[in-house]
Amino acid sequence: MNLISKKQIIIVISAIMLFPLFSSPAYANNIIYEKYQDKRITLKHANTPIKSIFASITSQTGLKFIFEESVLEKVKNISIDIKNGTLNGVLDEISKQTGLVFRQNDNTIAVSMGTIQQQTVQVASRQTGKISGTILDISNEPLIGVSVTIKGTTKGTITDEDGKFHLEVPENDILVFSYIGYETQEVSVKGKSAINLTLIENLNDLNEVVVIGYGTQRKGDITSSVASVKSENFTKGAVKDVGQLIQGKVAGLAISNPNGDPTGGTQIQLRGNNSIGGANTNPLILIDGIPGSLSTVAPEDVESIDVLKDGSAAAIYGTRGTNGVILITTKRAQGAQINTVEYNGYISTSKIANKLDMLSASEFRELYPTEDHGGDTDWLDEITRTPLTHVHNLSLQGGTASTNYIANINYTSQEGIMKKSDSETFQGRIQVSHRMFDDKLQLRFGILGKKNQFASTNNAGSWNGYTYRQATLHNPTDPVRNADGSWYENVNKFEYENPLARLYECYGNVKNTDIRFNGSIIYNPIKDLTLSAVMSYNRQNRNHGYSETRNHISALRDGLAGWSSVGAYTQMEKLVELTAQYNKQINVHKFSVLGGYSYNETDFEDMYFSNYGFQDDYMGGWHNIGAGSALKNGLADASSTKKTSNLIGFFGRATYSYMDKYLLMASLRYEGASQLWGTDNEWGAFPSVSLGWRITQEAFMKDQNILDDLKLRIGYGVTGSQPSNGFMGTAMVKYGGYAYVNGKWVKTVVPASNANPDLKWEEKKETNIGIDFTALKGRFSGAIDVYNREVDGLLFEYAVPTPPNLYPKTWANGGKLQNRGMELLLSGIPLMSKDFEWNTTVTFSTNSNKLKSLSGSVFKTEYDYFDTGTAEYSGQVTGSHRVQVGEKIGNFYGFKVVDVDDEGKWIYLDRDGNRVPYDDFTHAPEDKHMIGNGVPTWYGGWNNSFRYKSFDLNITMRGAFGFQIINAARMNYENTKNSRVENRLKSVTDKVFGKTQLSKSVEPEFNSYYIENGDYWKIDNITLGYTFNNIGKYIKSLRVYGSVLNALTITGYKGIDPELEINGLTPGYDSRDRYPTVRSFTLGVGVKF
Known part of the structure; x- marks a missing residue:
């Protein structure tokens, strides 16, 4: 597929590469972190020495300046007049007048002239000696800008880009080495001429910023259940989408990869199922505050992912927060800095992770000699291939002290393991921010463009899983083609089709485009007050076409002479959010107040047309869909829809901290949605409150030295769920059949729904109690949470009498659903030295749900x-699950077999618990039992990263336990009653219950014998890498790596993969129609310039 031309790619890359040239500053860059940007500075000086100006800044901010006297001697007196300016703005002005460069390290600002150069500081009062050295981090990478000062003075220097420093120091003094995010070290210079240090990262950083709803919060102040994963802890190697970056790393967050389709995404569920079908069950996903999906941005473009797990954290999002909130933060330029370029790319191939053990041609002939058709065909091999995937990601960032940018382009070409399953994606993103008016006003603008297309062997879809079913059941002695070159088909046998013919006698294509604009204005009119406005516009377009030729099995059977369809949809989403936040600290009291307004509008339009009866396969098809005869005969199908919905919310939040010991957060959202238009409950209120107690701040904990921090949290929050469809409480009509009126056939209008003015949100009330801790100077940390969720007013479609109702069903609120669970996260660094480090994280979670009622008061x-x-078995279909009051969601409901007799016939357990032989069993619905459950009781994860010098090894593992699976493959391919023309599993000859082979007189059916234990443990990802540092003049680092994805599955399950779909009311059903999971092998490289 040619998604875009080479010329287009060159133009895009050239434009992004040239951008830094036009935005480069005329003066040196300053590195200033945003931690002190809320400090306001007033300066009014005329012809004043620079040291006096530094002293004035220090008195107002507490920041210290370190400098070399020889540098300041070259600076002339300056005049400056700034009122209530920001630190960045003040230093920017000084830099313009003097050429000085400022580099901040926590509460210290190092001063140098022009680019960072090492000079010798003269300290003449005592005998001095020259000291030099190199400062590295634990990975042996040089640390740039480390503050090196003589203890008790402002004399010092900073390390250069190679981590080196030079200083003249009195022989008995002490040097202090400090760097933000690292532990400060002091070293005596006595008897030394060189000091080489490895700084250790400060692991107990309670000042780390965590993204929460409509803002950020210091980690130590969090009072809700919030999980945060930074980029350095993401899954390494090849990943399909953003979801796989945190797979197995967040307790309570189940992320599943149920198939190997390159167009398929991961499935995600947080703290169990919260609905029975009338509401959306997916978590809200926000990308830099804008709604999106796990596939909106490239995984390489993500900086951090924060998960709001409990009601008190998610309530500020109201009706969208019931299933949790996932906040994805993309990479941004970090203040003014030298322009940087980074490339990451990899190539990978894959194979089917596990295959069904079907009969070979020779084994089939031995068992069924009369069905030998003379061929020797491995049908799965015929429809698969050795695929190649390659991904390329280029990132650029830079700017000036007032303007910075980041740009990212990504190209992905994926071949699936199945033939004719390809996907190609090209996307680019650029984000620009600009500060003005002494940094009181900040403007941000971003644009993301994405084009994707993939091959289609399914109407309006991607790869057709039914083809995989045909490859597994097809007789291995069938040839692929007849002697004349035509496909070998059995037209008279229903649901028996040549899988290769299914692939090549159809063709289709799906094209998606996504364009997203976002902008924000942030204004600080006075100290501590921040006003912001966020606006975004997102437009998604999808065009699809699909055709089946005149030789397709459907055309041969049905006489359609080819069939085609074409369709498209457009979705536009607009968002406007206005917020005001005030932060204040008065002595030991800290508080903040947030208020906001949100408006979200979505417009959706689609169209679809199908036709058949084409004279040939070249002049017809979906590119010339009007050529089919069904159109002129009035038998073509056409449809179109248009939908509009909006969501309006007013929200507020207040936080309070006393002595950094007692913490409080409360929020409220008042929200209305068009889905409930026409009812009496369009608006709803969603409050929350949470408390925190940092126990280690108490006096009775001061003498212990094991726990660095221990915090108790308790929270309560109310969220809602929007109805999955619009106007569910409004009486609506639709077109029905035709009626003969006044001599003409006319289209009728019939009822489509009943009015229900009492329809309202599903409402979830959640209580969460948790403990956070860190120990041994941050070497070990963890969190424990227990929660109880009560979902009230479940949306359900109730049967009602007609009349008085116009329609036989009505949507209403009635049922209640409960979810309870526990979550555990433990992280630690058991081993750490200069050459070796081991980081490990363990996650564990349980969830138990119960339907408490189905009926309401009305x-x-x-x-x-x-x-x-x-x-499904042998062309028959029966129900697989039962949802029942007092029971868990996900129960299997079917006949229970406990044995077989001597003839190989089932012995059942009837409704009264009696053993009944096969010939006497009536198969009445009343004799069915609850025979298993497809929802895992608990999940676990274990992630390890090892570093030895420049080598790194990452291993991620996870598992699910306490659930069962309906093995549809065994149900169909172990049965001897099926038509002999179909293939079988080799286990078809196995003894049932260890006694005898299943009797050929037994009818195929769904029963408990085909239910298996689904427990599994997966080694998800193994990645080994090596990093080369400072290669030549322009390459800062180069990392090469190899990885294996889906490396190993440990399970007793006999199907191809126990990891199945996790959402909905029918978990645990392993369908025969699927795209098998794959094991991928990757080679990649990452270069930082």
Whole structure:
């Protein structure tokens, strides 16, 4: 596929590469962190020495300046007049007048002239000696800008780009080495001429910033259940989308990869299922505050991912927060700095991770000699290939003291393991920010463009999993083609098709484009007050076409002479959010107040058209869809829709901290949605409150030296769920059949729904109690949470009488659902030295749900259960799951077999618990039992990273336990009653219950024999890398690595993969129609220039 031309790629790359040239500053860059940007500085000096100006800044901010006297001697007196300016703005002005460069390190600012150069500081009062050295981090990378000062003075220097420093120091003095994020070290210079140090990262950083709803919060002040994963802890190697970056790393967050389709994404569920079908069940995903999906941005472009897990954290998002909130923060330029370029790319190939053990041609002939058709075909091999995937990501960032940018372009070409399953994506993103008016006003603008296309062997979809089913069941003695070159087909046998013909007698393509604009204005009119406005516009377009030729099995069977469809949709989403936040600290009291308004509007339009009866395969098809005869015969299909929805919210939050010991957060969102238009409950209120107690700040904890921090949290929050469809409480009509009126056939209009003015949000009330701790100077940390969720007013479609109702079903609120669970996160660094380091993280979570009721005060169900799902065997279909009051979601419901008799016939357990032989069993629905559950009881994860000198090894593992799986493959391919033309599993000859082979007179059916233990433990990712530092003049570092994805699965399950879909009401069903999971092998490189 040619998604874009080479010329287009060159133009885009050239434009991004040239951008730094036009934005480069005319003066040296300053490195100033945002930690002190809320400090306001007033200066009014005329012809004043620079040291006096530094002293004035120190008195107002507490920041210390370190400098070399020889540098300041070259600076003339300056005049400066700034009122209530920011630190960045003040230093920017000084830099313009003097050429000085400032580099901040926590509460210290190092001063140098022009670019960072090493000079010798003369201290003449005592005998001095020259000291030099190199400062590295634990990975042996040089640390730039480390503050090196003589203790008790302002004399000192900073390390250069190679981590080196030079200084003249009195022989008995002490040097202090400090760097933000690292532990400060003091070293005596007595008897030394060189000091080489490795600084250790400060692991107990309670000042680390965590992204929360509509802002950030210091880690030590968090009172809700919030998980944060930074880029350095992401899954290494090849990943499909952003979700896989944190797979197994957040307790309570289940992320599943149920297939190997290159167009398929990961599935995600937080703290269990929270609905029974009338509401959205996916977490809210925000990318830099803007709604999106896990595939919106490239994984290489993500800086951090924060997960708001409990109600008190998510309540500020109201009706969108019931299933949790995932906040994705993309990479940004960090203040003014030298322009940098980074490239990351990899190539990978894959193979099917596990195959069903089907009969070979020779084994099939031995068992079924009369069905030998003379061929020897491995049908799975015929439809698969050795694929190649390559990914390229280029990132650039830089700017000036007032303007900075980051740009990212990504190209991904994926071949699936199945033939005709390809995906190609090109995307680019640029984010620019600019400060003005002494940094009181900040403007940000971003644009993301994405084009994707993939091959289609399914109407409006990607790869058709039904083709995989045909490859598994097809007779291995069937040839692929007849002697005349035509496909070998059995047209008269239903659901038996040549899988290769299915692939090559159809063709299709799906094209997606996504363009996203976002901008924000941040204004600080006075100290401690921040006003902001965020606006975004997102437009998604999808165009798809699909055709089946005149030789496709469907055309041969149905006589359609080819079939085609074409369709498209457009979705536009607009967002405006206004916020005001005031932060204040008065002695030991810290508080903040946030207020805001949000407006979100979504417009959706689509169209679809299908036709058949084409004269040939070249002049027809979806590119010339009007050529089919079905159109002129009035048998073509056409449809179109248009939908508009909006969501309006007013929200507020207040936080309070006393002595950094007692913490409080409360929020409220008042929200209305068009989905409930026409009801009496369009608006709803969603409050939350949470408390925190930092126990280690108490006097009785001061003498212990094990725990660095121990915090108790308790929170309560209310969130809602929007109805999955609009206007569910409004009476609506639709077109029905035709009626003969006044001599003409006319289209009728019939009821489509009943009015229900009492329809409202599903409402989730959640209580969460948690403990956070760090120990042994940050070497070990963890969190424990227990929660209880009660979802009230579950949306359900109730059967109602007609009349008086116009429609036989009505949507209403009635049921109640409960989720309870516990989550554990433990992280530690068991071993750490200059050459070797081991980081490990363990996650563990449990979840138990129960449907407490199905009926409400007005609308009631006839029964306290309903059946759902499908179990398919030999062309027959039956229900697979039952949702019942008092039981868990995900229960299998079917016949229970406990043995076989001497003839190999089932012995059942009936409704009364009696053993009933096969010939006497009536197969009545009342004799079915709950025979398993497809929802894991608990999940676990274990992630390890090792570093030895310049080598790094990362191993991620995870598992799910306490659940069962319906093995549809065994249900169909172990049965001897099926038509002999179909292939079988080799286990078809195995003894059932260890007694005898299943009787050929037994009809295929869904029963408990085909339910298996689904427990599994996966080694998800193994990545080994090596980093080369400072290669030549322009390359800062180069990392090469190799990785294996989906390396090993430990399980007793007999299917191809126990990891299945986790959402919805029918978990644990392993369908025969699927895209098998794959094991990938990757070679990659990352270069920092």
